[in-house]
Amino acid sequence: MANKFRWGKSRFITDEKYQQLKRYRVRPGDVIITIMGTCGRCAVVPDDIPLAINTKHLCCISLDQNKCLPDYMHQYFLFSPAARSYLSAQASGSVMDGLNMGIIKEMPVEVPSIDRQKAVVTNIAELEIATAALHSKYKSNLQDIHDLRQSLLQKAFAGELT
Incomplete structure (x- = not known):
């Protein structure tokens, strides 16, 4: 489990579809966390990312970097006992574990x-x-x-x- 950003299979959408989905754009420095299946894996989006849209299996967190560093948040998700415990307790689903944006937003974070x-x-x-x-x-x-x-x-x- 690397918890580093790695490109999977590229998928392309039309400009029209992009206009519909542009609010889900992923930007450099965003922290992404898996919310379906392998819940809690996370990575920091690299600076060289081209135009990209988030998928429904990821929660994308854009931080005010004057208050919280992306690498700190990434490590907090991975190594903080409080975060690991919270995510484990909240991940639930009938077929596979799942989180949602509300659960992530409610997670207590020491900053x-x-x-x-x-x-x-x-x-x-x-x-x-x-x-x-x-x-x-x-x-x-x-x-x-x-x-x-x-x-x-x-x-x-x-x-x-x-």
Whole structure:
């Protein structure tokens, strides 16, 4: 679960249809959260997004970035125990879990000062880098163990171990 913005299959609409749906336009810095199926996955819309319209499976949140940073909100949705608990408790549906805009709007959000938000974002980014480095080291160590096992087995079957 990457929780990073990734393009799926592109779909195109006519200019006429765009005029009908333009209030659902997604802009750079918006925070999007899944509200159907895999509820609670989220991402920040990148700066290089072309003209795009939201789908019914996403809630798009446009923030006053003087009060709340998109990366902070993104991380709040992902890592805040209060947010995770709230979203889990509210997600319900007969066929699949679902949220709606009203539930998202009612979610209590702790919004510290911008400086504190920047610090939280920086700390989490540093932890993600450290975690990725540990993951890479772990995979490398597993490969080394596998290679050693194969080497020992080869020597054992060749009668080279004493």
